[in-house]
Amino acid sequence: NPVPVITIDGPSGSGKGTVTQMLARRLGWHLLDSGALYRLTALAAVRQGVSFDDHAGLVQVAASLDVRFEPTPAGEPVRVVLSGEDVTREIRTEAAGDNASKVAVVPAVREALLQRQRDFRQAPGLVADGRDMGTVIFPDAPTKIFLTASAEERAERRYRQLKEAGHDVKIDALLDEIRARDDRDMNRSAAPLKPADDAQVIDSTGLSIEEVLEKVMAASGQA
Ligand code: C5P
Numbered sequence: 065n066p067v068p069v070i071t072i073d074g075p076s077g078s079g080k081g082t083v084t085q086m087l088a089r090r091l092g093w094h095l096l097d098s099g100a101l102y103r104l105t106a107l108a109a110v111r112q113g114v115s116f117d118d119h120a121g122l123v124q125v126a127a128s129l130d131v132r133f134e135p136t137p138a139g140e141p142v143r144v145v146l147s148g149e150d151v152t153r154e155i156r157t158e159a160a161g162d163n164a165s166k167v168a169v170v171p172a173v174r175e176a177l178l179q180r181q182r183d184f185r186q187a188p189g190l191v192a193d194g195r196d197m198g199t200v201i202f203p204d205a206p207t208k209i210f211l212t213a214s215a216e217e218r219a220e221r222r223y224r225q226l227k228e229a230g231h232d233v234k235i236d237a238l239l240d241e242i243r244a245r246d247d248r249d250m251n252r253s254a255a256p257l258k259p260a261d262d263a264q265v266i267d268s269t270g271l272s273i274e275e276v277l278e279k280v281m282a283a284s285g286q287a
Pocket of ligand 1: 076098100102103112161164165166168193194195197244245249
């Protein structure tokens with residue numbers, strides 16, 4: 065596939081969501097927030113009364129997701145519309161992230177979302193954010209980044225993000241949740257969170273988002 069892709073994988077709170085949005089905007093490329101698809105699958109399952117143990121049901125939900133990602137002004141998160149309803153805020157809670165990681169362990173759910181993700185690869189290019197973008201979804205991507213940061217710093221960032229968005233959260237609880245989610249993401253058998261062999265690892269601990277963006281641009285030859 066000649067359409068270029070920059071994959072940005074890493075644990076939650078590593079800054080990859082923000083960096084992906086800034087990079088896509090700067091390059092004028094498309095954006096894939098793959099985590100949103102898992103968050104939406106979990107949310108739709110809850111709404112339809114499908115249990116997370118019902119794998120066939122989850123596959124059905126994933127395959128029939130009616131979702132639109134709508135552009136927003138610079139600096140604002142992409143608007144996520146599920147079956148006609150704006151769920152942008154709802155899918156960003158820690159509970160939604162935790163539920164996402166529970167449906168994401170099911171191989172058939174990942175399979176059901178595979179082609180939908182690959183379809184985002186359209187000219188002039190794609191910046192894709194997730195856990196398995198470089199390892200499974202776009203193994204031929206010319207540029208693969210793995211973005212990390214210490215768990216403490218990631219908890220701190222999530223805390224500030226959620227506070228700003230008006231959510232009431234506690235930092236200790238966030239740190240516990242981040243560790244539990246990392247653990248689930250790294251230790252599952254289907255597409256576990258890990259850098260691709262040919263990924264460039266960037267540690268964002270102590271860096272500002274602008275500094276991370278510069279490093280990612282340099283690593284992708286776009287600086
Ligand atoms: O990136 P985000 O925090 O939105 O992802 C939510 C959850 O979805 C992750 O914790 C992970 O379990 C799952 N996920 C995944 N593969 C991806 C993206 C997200 O398994 N490519």
